[in-house]
Amino acid sequence: MKKIAFLAFIVIALSSCTSEDASSTGNKETNFDRKAMMVNLADNIIIPAFEDLEVKLVQLNAARLEFTSNPNQANLEVMRGAWLEAYKTWQYVEMFNIGKAEEILYSFQMNIYPTNTTDIESNISSGSYDLTSANNNDAVGFPAVEYMMYGLATTDAGIVANYSTDANAASNIKYLEDLTNQMKALTSTVLNDWKSSYRATFVESTGNNATSAINMLVNDFIFYYEKGLRANKIGIPAGVFSNTALPDRVEGLYSKTNSKLLALESLQAVTNFFVGKAYGSGSNGLGYADYVDASTNVALSTMITDQLNTAGTRMGNLNNNLSQQVENDNSQMTMTYDDLQRAVILMKVDMLQVLNIAVDYVDADGD
Secondary structure (H helix, E strand, O other), X not given: OHHHHHHHHHHHHHHOOOOOOHHXXXXXXXXXXXXXXXXXXXXXXXXXXXXXXXXXXXXXXXXXXXXXXXXXXXXXXXHHHHHHHHHHHHOOOOOOOOOHHHHOOOHHHOOOOOOOHHHHHHHHHHOOOOOOOHXXXXXXXXXXXXXXXXXXXXXXXXXXXXOOOXXXXXXXXXXXXXXXXXXHHXXXXXXXXXXXXXXXXXXXXXXXXXXXXXXXXHHHHHHHHHHHHHHHHHHHHHOOOOOOOXXXXXXXXXXXXXXXXXXXXXXXXXXXXXXXXXXXXXXXOOOHHHHHXXXXXXXXXXXXXXXXXHHHHHHHOOOOOXXXXXXXXXXXXHHHHHXXXXXXXXXXXXXXXXXXXXXXXXXXXXX
């Protein structure tokens, strides 16, 4: 039944796009400079975002050291602030699952949520663990650090005690140290690869085939939007893919007030990347929006950005705590999901058709 409804939605969406249907215009001949686009994406968006994340993780490590050396409320708050700034920056790099990031399964070691508190507690208790093991993917990264700062006790005083007077204080300190060090090391590995060798490969890989960077990246971008943003941040907690809502599946579960903020940052990152906006500035270079415009007479890129903006407006009206939003009025979450889904249709169906690019991942959501 879901599949029938989904197909019907595609038909309606495509038939109402504009007076000149995207599927009927076909691709037009273009001399679009794909290498120039790749240079902009690499030099002005991807590498600067990774550089900023590395800086933010250095700052997080420093704040963590200050807190664990002198556990008190003030230092806890500073560490939490550094974690949030790094987590916000993470939203701008998670979609780039290409090159070294794909090779080392970077995103799996940085942002699997909800974190597995049982595994974390077991690791701390045993004192023997391999944080690089796939078995610990849900016990590391930003969500695990969040738990260590917000979830070890029900009060901040209790959390501080876990790093000072508690019998496990030394073990807690060691685990938190290992977590932040690993995040910094992984990020440096990916960034160094971009700067030392992969950037040159990336900007030259502009062929229209399944293994070219230009095609792989647009697939990664859409996959992240569809799964990492639409499904993980909104759809799964709202119960879109299950028989019941799952308010404990939100990002930023333990900090409570950051889940909407992170989702909005993610949506902004997606929009900026699509239009080729330089990281940290207001200037635009060549992006996939320009590639789409050069490939069709239909105003498809405008439809996509308009729909992303519509979804952002809807998302902005949600409770800061998305878990609370699910519990209090889940209909607002499902409507936000619907707005995000409309952009999936435009990108995954219309955009890829215009660019003559095949989807390289399997949709297993059941939608």
